[in-house]
Amino acid sequence: AQSVTQLGSHVSVSEGALVLLRCNYSSSVPPYLFWYVQYPNQGLQLLLKYTSAATLVKGINGFEAEFKKSETSFHLTKPSAHMSDAAEYFCAVSRAGANSKLTFGKGITLSVRP
């Protein structure tokens, strides 16, 4: 069984401030972890992924995430928020195999204030 917890539904930051979006996972096998971004009325775009190669993962648009097995966490960060980062962010977990599926967290809405 696998699950993802994203605490809170909305995060608001000022432009230029640190962005921190939290994600905790549960998985009975070594997980693959992903962060997706969804801009208004658009599809899902992959920001970054953890696949056991490195615990600190760098993604697109300046985002990065750190896998911490002891904390079962995969928090997403960006040092300096930009107005264009305003979107919905989803953390997801999956595993290897033909019957693999992505299990998503409920998502977090990021707002960026001028």
Place this chain on the structure above:
Amino acid sequence: DTAVSQTPKYLVTQMGNDKSIKCEQNLGHDTMYWYKQDSKKFLKIMFSYNNKELIINETVPNRFSPKSPDKAHLNLHINSLELGDSAVYFCASSQVDSDYNEQFFGPGTRLTVL
């Protein structure tokens, strides 16, 4: 070139009607998926097909019938549409023997049942 495409992008219909959504991928992947995103933006797997074989059927009502004529296509037919079927439906594809089974998403089909 669009990697995963869906048609139509918008679908508005009356309760009780039957409708289909089509999905095509040109990535050469062996597995395709349908996800449903509800009004609260929660994303959940519905089905997956691997090499045209149904792998995951996530307790979806049997009014929903996926069909995979070949590895590049996965269509979703919905009978007797209900108000609660209103959602955004995303198609995705992946190659399950790849290192991390990354799923690539289509742009979504927004279904509105009146």
